[in-house]
Amino acid sequence: MSSEQVIQEIRAFMAARDWDQFHSPENLAKSISIEAAELLECFQWGPDFDADDVRAELADVLTYCALLADKLGLDTDQIVLDKLAVTGQKYPVEQARGTSTKYDRL
Amino acid sequence: MSSEQVIQEIRAFMAARDWDQFHSPENLAKSISIEAAELLECFQWGPDFDADDVRAELADVLTYCALLADKLGLDTDQIVLDKLAVTGQKYPVEQARGTSTKYDRL
Amino acid sequence: MSSEQVIQEIRAFMAARDWDQFHSPENLAKSISIEAAELLECFQWGPDFDADDVRAELADVLTYCALLADKLGLDTDQIVLDKLAVTGQKYPVEQARGTSTKYDRL
């Protein structure tokens, strides 16, 4: 299945429930943070996790991300590639290799 | 471009910098929350937002999501579709249409 | 110094800058999440952390919490004590001692 078919399924799901009215960009951004924290909760007390819970919560984050991208007319693949290019500039391989140091302290 | 090519670009980017060592599932979950909050910051004081900032931050969230999915051997499209099916059960169209009420209070 | 004096200092700080207009409960809730993620960022790649950074970010979370409590007429000490009583019911010592299991799975 392609990303285009997935967004069509999501659109159909939301339309059937007349939920688009709640999906302002701001509400979607809040929702992404809310679901991201539910994903984080799978790791609240340590590195071990329930694979089913992580799978479900990651899916929720991705769904709201897809909705926000769609609302703003963005292609999720394209914005990721564009950002990778920018990040590549901030973290040249020679300086960044092997370290997690943030770019402003490289 | 397909999602498969995007994840390959992301893998190559991370491999060139030897960053996979930092990408435990827990660290990726923390990163998703951190980037989700940077996206939320675009809306901190109201509904208006800078489109370029939102685009960049959404891309960061999606990138870490793609990394986590890849680390766990998950297909991002498939887990979204699977979760939609589960959500459809919790929110039947007849009861959920037009309302944002959470399923346990429907 | 008491919590009452701290909230007075915070109120004076915000009044001098005419910032109360931005402090709707919703904006304050968003701000708490945003700052909580900046605190989390101190631990993004592992358990080690810079003490000064953690101190500063924790202070930001607490400041926005104080503002939200003040906006809603809540006493921060009282609501914490009230919630401890509720949590004590959900996690009786006999069942909860020594385990991090969530109450619905105890």
Next chain:
Amino acid sequence: MSSEQVIQEIRAFMAARDWDQFHSPENLAKSISIEAAELLECFQWGPDFDADDVRAELADVLTYCALLADKLGLDTDQIVLDKLAVTGQKYPVEQARGTSTKYDRL
């Protein structure tokens, strides 16, 4: 009641359940983000909120903040005041009054 008595109540609560073992600074930082998002969820679809829910979730954020401060030997009032002083430098009244613009764009 003073903040010192509240932290003693929290310490006693946690000791009775032998929960200190889970309270690494990193786990507490994750917990603060998780609870902050539950607070944010009260405002997921708009500015209206249930006062009881907000009160309970804000209490959870504050409790984990108190635990983290205690773990690191920090006084919550003092770190807030110290940070206000720093923030005052970044946002002089003359330039910052009446605007929500971030300091790096003032």
